[in-house]
Amino acid sequence: MTDSRTLFAKAQELIPGGVNSPVRACLSVQSEPLFITRANGSRMWTVEGRELIDYVMSWGPMLLGHSHPAVVEAVHQAVDQGASFGAPCQAEIELAEMLVAALPGVDMVRMVNSGTEATMSALRLARGYTGRNKVLKFEGCYHGHSDAFLASAGSGVATLSIPGTPGVPEAVVADTLLAPYNDLDAVEALFRTHGDEIAAVIVEPVAGNMGMVLPQPGFLPTLRVLTQRHGALLIFDEVITGFRLTYGGAQNVFGIVPDLTCLGKIIGGGFPVGAYGGRREIMSRIAPCGDVYQAGTLSGNPVAMAAGVATLRELGKADYMDLTRRTKALAGELKSVLEERGVQVQLNCMASLFTLFFATDPVTDFASASKADAVTYASFFRQMRDAGVALAPSGFECAFTSFAHTDEDFEKTLDACRTVHF
Numbered sequence: 001m002t003d004s005r006t007l008f009a010k011a012q013e014l015i016p017g018g019v020n021s022p023v024r025a026c027l028s029v030q031s032e033p034l035f036i037t038r039a040n041g042s043r044m045w046t047v048e049g050r051e052l053i054d055y056v057m058s059w060g061p062m063l064l065g066h067s068h069p070a071v072v073e074a075v076h077q078a079v080d081q082g083a084s085f086g087a088p089c090q091a092e093i094e095l096a097e098m099l100v101a102a103l104p105g106v107d108m109v110r111m112v113n114s115g116t117e118a119t120m121s122a123l124r125l126a127r128g129y130t131g132r133n134k135v136l137k138f139e140g141c142y143h144g145h146s147d148a149f150l151a152s153a154g155s156g157v158a159t160l161s162i163p164g165t166p167g168v169p170e171a172v173v174a175d176t177l178l179a180p181y182n183d184l185d186a187v188e189a190l191f192r193t194h195g196d197e198i199a200a201v202i203v204e205p206v207a208g209n210m211g212m213v214l215p216q217p218g219f220l221p222t223l224r225v226l227t228q229r230h231g232a233l234l235i236f237d238e239v240i241t242g243f244r245l246t247y248g249g250a251q252n253v254f255g256i257v258p259d260l261t262c263l264g265k266i267i268g269g270g271f272p273v274g275a276y277g278g279r280r281e282i283m284s285r286i287a288p289c290g291d292v293y294q295a296g297t298l299s300g301n302p303v304a305m306a307a308g309v310a311t312l313r314e315l316g317k318a319d320y321m322d323l324t325r326r327t328k329a330l331a332g333e334l335k336s337v338l339e340e341r342g343v344q345v346q347l348n349c350m351a352s353l354f355t356l357f358f359a360t361d362p363v364t365d366f367a368s369a370s371k372a373d374a375v376t377y378a379s380f381f382r383q384m385r386d387a388g389v390a391l392a393p394s395g396f397e398c399a400f401t402s403f404a405h406t407d408e409d410f411e412k413t414l415d416a417c418r419t420v421h422f
């Protein structure tokens with residue numbers, strides 16, 4: 001029988017860092033990845049046969065839990081009819097209808113294959129539509145790995161302390177303006193200087209890539225007012241928040257309608273799907289009805305669409321309030337257990353997302369998130385994993401719960417936390 005260590009050694013010979021996405025390598029938690037063979041509900045099993053309670057949930061998509069029977073069945077049925085047609089199929093309309101019905105900011109939607117493609121394409125559209133080049137993003141927010149967004153990004157870029165990224169021409173990021181999350185003075189100052197050059201403000205309405213950070217009251221409404229005043233588009237990157245905060249997105253929760261919305265993760269039910277949508281007038285600028293080009297061989301893939309439709313159908317029946325309440329209780333108890341062990345913890349929590357920051361002050365932006373103690377988090381991660389609980393291999397990420405997590409899972413997670421010491 002093989003084991004994760006042997007597989008990781010082999011993978012490192014063949015794949016840079018042994019992984020196909022950097023944070024998976026577990027570098028910042030001074031550990032190595034466990035290779036997974038199977039996942040069901042809230043659990044994953046490693047090649048060694050170890051069972052883990054999963055709080056990564058494929059970084060968000062698996063809100064129903066792994067291998068939900070309705071999704072598995074829909075995928076089996078779809079794949080039996082053919083993996084990809086490169087021609088329209090009915091499931092694309094079904095998923096589009098569900099997204100349009102659920103999201104106030106979305107009259108029309110274009111499917112792509114990842115969150116990165118969604119944000120990259122939304123930015124191109126915003127630039128094409130406004131005839132302007134600059135984009136304002138927030139420090140610590142992550143919008144995928146396209147060039148324009150790799151300035152002061154969160155997620156793996158933050159985890160690995162990569163300052164900007166070689167390979168991204170300076171001329172490209174010169175059009176990316178940065179402000180601290182929740183800092184309206186900084187945003188206003190940028191609009192004063194560059195007001196007529198800014199094509200769009202892009203924001204994670206609840207940030208999830210510097211750990212979880214909530215928008216302060218007034219932050220999102222003021223972004224809406226400022227963008228409107230200056231003729232810029234407001235893009236909500238709801239790749240994490242879409243269908244996680246509620247059936248719909250942060251735009252439903254906060255009552256703010258963005259011009260463009262980016263989606264991914266949950267709407268593909270674990271398959272490679274992204275989407276961007278918005279006002280009809282703006283979306284009509286996309287080829288072939290408009291002049292802004294964007295395309296994809298596998299976009300609207302029938303198997304992925306079937307997974308997305310089945311996922312949203314199930315989520316339409318799900319009790320989000322109950323999961324919110326249970327997640328909040330779990331996160332609060334974890335915080336108490338850790339504090340009993342003498343470490344200071346800041347808890348940010350909303351819906352089925354939370355981050356425990358090993359920090360002394362409240363975390364409201366990237367600067368305060370960066371003060372969290374990465375060494376303590378690394379130790380926490382390793383001890384929890386040894387005790388059968390898989391947390392994100394970086395303190396700059398969220399913990400994700402799912403509708404498959406049971407009270408027993410939460411009890412076991414708390415028991416694991418009680419064995420941790422620093």
Ligand code: PMP
Nearest residue numbers: 114115116142143144237239240
């Ligand atoms: N936007 C946000 C808010 C994300 O969290 C992510 C990925 N974690 C992306 C965009 C990029 O999505 P993908 O990894 O599917 O390209």
